[in-house]
Amino acid sequence: MFKEAFLAALTVFICYGGNWLFGQTMIERPLVVGMVAGLIFGDLRTGIIMGASLEAIFMGAVDIGGALSAEPVTATVLATTFAIVLNVNEKAALALAVPIGVLAAFISMFMKNVVMNLFAPLVDKYAEENRPGAIAVMHYVMWFINYFIFSLITFFSVLEGAKPVQQMVNNIPDNLMAGLAATGGLLPAVGFAILMRMLWSKQLAPYFFLGFILVAYLELPSVAVAALGIILVLVISFKDKKLLDIQNKQKELENRPVSATGITDSGNETKSDQEEEDFFS
Amino acid sequence: MKLTQDMTKEDKKMLNGIFWRSFTVFASRAGATKAHAPGFMYSITPALNRYYKDDPEGRKEALMRHTTWYNITQNVGTFVMGLVASMEKKNSEEADFDSESIVALKTSLMGPLSGIGDSIFWGVLRVIAAGVGISLASQGSILGPILFLLIYNVPSILTRYYLTYMGFSLGSTFIERIYANGSMAILNKAASTLGLIMIGSMTASMVKFESKLSVPIAGGKPILIQTYLDQLFKGLVPLSITLVCYWLLSKKVNVNWILLGVLILAIILGLLGVV
Numbered sequence: 001m002f003k004e005a006f007l008a009a010l011t012v013f014i015c016y017g018g019n020w021l022f023g024q025t026m027i028e029r030p031l032v033v034g035m036v037a038g039l040i041f042g043d044l045r046t047g048i049i050m051g052a053s054l055e056a057i058f059m060g061a062v063d064i065g066g067a068l069s070a071e072p073v074t075a076t077v078l079a080t081t082f083a084i085v086l087n088v089n090e091k092a093a094l095a096l097a098v099p100i101g102v103l104a105a106f107i108s109m110f111m112k113n114v115v116m117n118l119f120a121p122l123v124d125k126y127a128e129e130n131r132p133g134a135i136a137v138m139h140y141v142m143w144f145i146n147y148f149i150f151s152l153i154t155f156f157s158v159l160e161g162a163k164p165v166q167q168m169v170n171n172i173p174d175n176l177m178a179g180l181a182a183t184g185g186l187l188p189a190v191g192f193a194i195l196m197r198m199l200w201s202k203q204l205a206p207y208f209f210l211g212f213i214l215v216a217y218l219e220l221p222s223v224a225v226a227a228l229g230i231i232l233v234l235v236i237s238f239k240d241k242k243l244l245d246i247q248n249k250q251k252e253l254e255n256r257p258v259s260a261t262g263i264t265d266s267g268n269e270t271k272s273d274q275e276e277e278d279f280f281s
Numbered sequence: 282m283k284l285t286q287d288m289t290k291e292d293k294k295m296l297n298g299i300f301w302r303s304f305t306v307f308a309s310r311a312g313a314t315k316a317h318a319p320g321f322m323y324s325i326t327p328a329l330n331r332y333y334k335d336d337p338e339g340r341k342e343a344l345m346r347h348t349t350w351y352n353i354t355q356n357v358g359t360f361v362m363g364l365v366a367s368m369e370k371k372n373s374e375e376a377d378f379d380s381e382s383i384v385a386l387k388t389s390l391m392g393p394l395s396g397i398g399d400s401i402f403w404g405v406l407r408v409i410a411a412g413v414g415i416s417l418a419s420q421g422s423i424l425g426p427i428l429f430l431l432i433y434n435v436p437s438i439l440t441r442y443y444l445t446y447m448g449f450s451l452g453s454t455f456i457e458r459i460y461a462n463g464s465m466a467i468l469n470k471a472a473s474t475l476g477l478i479m480i481g482s483m484t485a486s487m488v489k490f491e492s493k494l495s496v497p498i499a500g501g502k503p504i505l506i507q508t509y510l511d512q513l514f515k516g517l518v519p520l521s522i523t524l525v526c527y528w529l530l531s532k533k534v535n536v537n538w539i540l541l542g543v544l545i546l547a548i549i550l551g552l553l554g555v556v
Binding site: 020021022023024025026027029031032034035044045048049051052053055056059060070095098099102112113114116117118119120123124126127128129130132135136138139140142143146175176177178179180181182183184185186187188189190192193194195196197198199200201204205207208209210211212213214215216217220221222223225226228229230232233234236237240241244247248 | 303304305306307308309310311312313314315318319320322323326329330337340341344345347348355356399400403404405407408409410411412413414415416418419420421422423425426429430433434437438441462463464467470471472473474475476477478479480481482483484485486487488489490491493515516519520522523524526527529530531536537539540541543544546547548549550551552553554556
């Protein structure tokens with residue numbers, strides 16, 4: 001089990017550490033982690049499929065403002081490792097991922113906010129000594145230490161946990177297994193609820209139901225929903241833009257004396273808005 | 282883009298340096314009090330080295346003022362890096378420049394920029410990318426993760442690049458203006474609308490519930506409860522559970538409790554033979 005433990009820990013280090021070293025390029029998301037773990041353990045297909053299920057579960061687990069609800073990398077790697085290496089039932093492995101993710105999030109927060117605080121005085125010290133080179137080195141050393149220690153959790157979990165987990169899962173009665181399988185279907189609800197918190201407003205709520213019905217009844221694939229959504233949003237934005245221009249012009253008319261500068265201003269605005277929309281689409 | 286038109290070779294070299302270094306901005310985290318200050322200092326080092334070349338005291342002061350707490354959604358944070366570079370330039374040229382204003386402006390932009398950055402990149406772009414990725418990956422196709430990475434990263438890296446230049450050349454008045462004239466509100470509304478459509482569609486395709494319960498009919502086939510539920514409204518249970526989770530979150534219930542609650546609910550339903 002030593003080799004498997006090492007490989008699993010390596011996957012965590014590559015995906016989790018790599019994500020933050022290379023600009024949060026989303027290689028820490030279960031979709032990608034599942035694929036990498038599948039590749040490393042020689043069952044790409046299972047890895048990708050588990051990654052898809054776990055992505056839905058952890059959709060709302062986002063590291064925003066340093067507050068993390070569940071840590072997806074460790075959860076995905078352990079669930080995929082158990083499924084591929086130990087032949088644990090995939091549904092049961094998915095259910096295991098959630099408590100692992102919550103626990104790992106606690107450890108990750110402790111590392112980043114408490115343990116790494118030890119380096120805070122050094123930041124001030126090097127700044128005072130005018131040594132940007134030392135800050136650069138420390139920046140990378142801190143990265144390495146944090147993610148190295150973090151991947152040790154996975155190493156020991158696989159090394160020590162594999163046998164008990166296998167035994168436990170093999171002895172699960174059928175109806176409990178059905179319940180565990182159902183968790184995989186229901187847990188994404190929490191993730192979507194977290195994302196809705198970020199975007200929801202009373203005026204925009206109907207669009208959530210529109211998206212739901214497009215798939216539940218019309219059974220559109222997600223590419224079609226995204227494309228329709230972009231068209232709809234563009235049409236609405238053009239209309240909003242027109243309204244805004246009228247409002248701004250009205251304001252301008254009210255402040256007649258300064259209208260000379262006002263006109264040039266609105267000219268610039270149109271240009272920057274155009275850029276905004278170009279960038280957005 | 283016309284942004285680079287009146288920039289010197291030196292300017293471009295410095296801004297490209299900031300752009301590349303900015304990828305590592307969140308690699309380290311120096312505790313809760315400084316957060317990503319080391320990454321920020323590392324990213325703007327090309328600017329400091331250039332403008333305080335013959336002024337070690339000036340560079341030292343610049344480094345010291347940037348040891349404070351820093352955290353902005355990283356794809357839009359480069360705007361602030363470019364902006365700080367242009368302000369450090371002014372500071373190095375004008376003797377009576379108020380250097381405190383650099384940190385003040387940097388700090389005041391964190392909230393608004395992260396707000397819009399998080400909702401566009403985390404709430405919308407990532408959700409669209411994941412929606413497309415999951416639907417392909419659940420059939421075992423390697424295109425799933427690959428498309429997911431492309432859909433997210435191409436716009437996000439382009440944004441990171443152009444905002445570095447925009448921060449340097451347009452400055453803080455640009456942000457104030459698009460907030461004041463209402464363009465930001467339109468962008469925000471557009472992003473939230475698209476995000477909600479995608480989340481709604483994924484609630485329908487990914488939150489799954491199927492009941493095994495059935496009503497026995499004398500002399501005929503038993504009728505599955507699930508058929509009734511589907512006739513009432515397709516996806517009624519997943520939709521209700523998602524809305525209940527949302528309601529609990531808006532009542533400030535801790536996410537982890539809700540996660541555990543759903544886990545336990547599903548297990549109990551399993552034990553009772555409902556699913």
